[in-house]
Structure formats: C-alpha cells, structure tokens
Amino acid sequence: VQLVETGGGLVQAGGSLRLSCTASGLDFGNTVMAWFRQFPGKEREFVAVRSWTGDDTFYADSVQGRFTTFRDNAKNTLYLQMNNLKPEDTAVYYCSARRGTSLFTSASEYGVWGQGTQVTVSS
Numbered sequence: 001v002q003l004v005e006t007g008g009g010l011v012q013a014g015g016s017l018r019l020s021c022t023a024s025g026l027d028f029g030n031t032v033m034a035w036f037r038q039f040p041g042k043e044r045e046f047v048a049v050r051s052w053t054g055d056d057t058f059y060a061d062s063v064q065g066r067f068t069t070f071r072d073n074a075k076n077t078l079y080l081q082m083n084n085l086k087p088e089d090t091a092v093y094y095c096s097a098r099r100g101t102s103l104f105t106s107a108s109e110y111g112v113w114g115q116g117t118q119v120t121v122s123s
Contacts, residue, residue, distance in 0.1 A: 001025035001112050003095050008117030011085055015121070019080040021095030021114055026076075028052050030099050033078050035069060036107055037091035038116070044094065046105040048080065058103050063089075085121045092116045 007019040021033070034049035048069040050057040057069060068081045078095060094117075096110035104110070 001097070003097060003112060003114035005093070005095055005114040005117045008093065008119045010120045010122065013085060013087055013121055013123050015085055016081070016083045017085065017119060018082070019093055019095075019117060019119075021078040021080075023076050023078065023097060026052075026097055026112075027099065028073075028076070030101070031097055032100055032103060033069075033071075033095060033097045034104070034110060035080050035093060035095055036110075037089075037093045037119075039091050044107040045091075046107070047093070049103045049105060050078075051101055051103065052078075054101075056103060058105065060105075082119070085119075087121045087123045090119060090121050092118050 002024045004022045031052040035047040036044040038044045048059045066084045071078050095114040097112040098110045
C-alpha cells in the first residue's frame, strides 16, 4: 500500500493550490481517505475526509467552504482543492487511508500515510 502526494508549494494569501494523493494497493471498495496537516511542533490536525466509493465528506470548521476533496477513480487519485488560502493554512499536508466506511477524524485511526507536502501561504 502506498500513497504519493504532490502539489504543495508557495502561494500568496487568497490564492489556490491543489494537492494530489495517488494511491496503490488499496481495496478501494472499502476505504476511507483523509487529509491532515501538521504545524511545527504540533500534532497532526484533521482537514477533510471522504469515503472512496461514496459521496460523504466532512471538513474541519477551519477549512469548510474553502477546501474541497474529491477523487478521480480512473487515476486512483484523491485531491484537495484549497481556495482562498490564508497564512494560517501554512503546514505540511498529509493524505491518509484506512479500511472501512466510517469517516474518522483522528489521525490515530489511520494506518497508511503519504510522505507529506509543504504548503506555504505568504501574507
């Protein structure tokens, strides 16, 4: 099982970035995938979660209305579209996966992780 992330970078406040997470080796029919972010010296913080097969999604209050997660089944890729970025969104972003259908928001519930990608938002 492997998750490979791409798409991080530097953007000005108010700008947009799209992160990608390409998965391999997963049972896509029984998988939940989530995005987390980590600030320096802090624990990983929940951002968004969705079921791979369904349309149920859930977002952290801090990103609701600005971030959207969606998938491309043909590419086995999960995306995080981030709009109206703020300096406080600066963090390392991770995608993660777990078996099942429950939309957990705790990092401890996820056993598969991408390598992380840095997002920096300048003011």
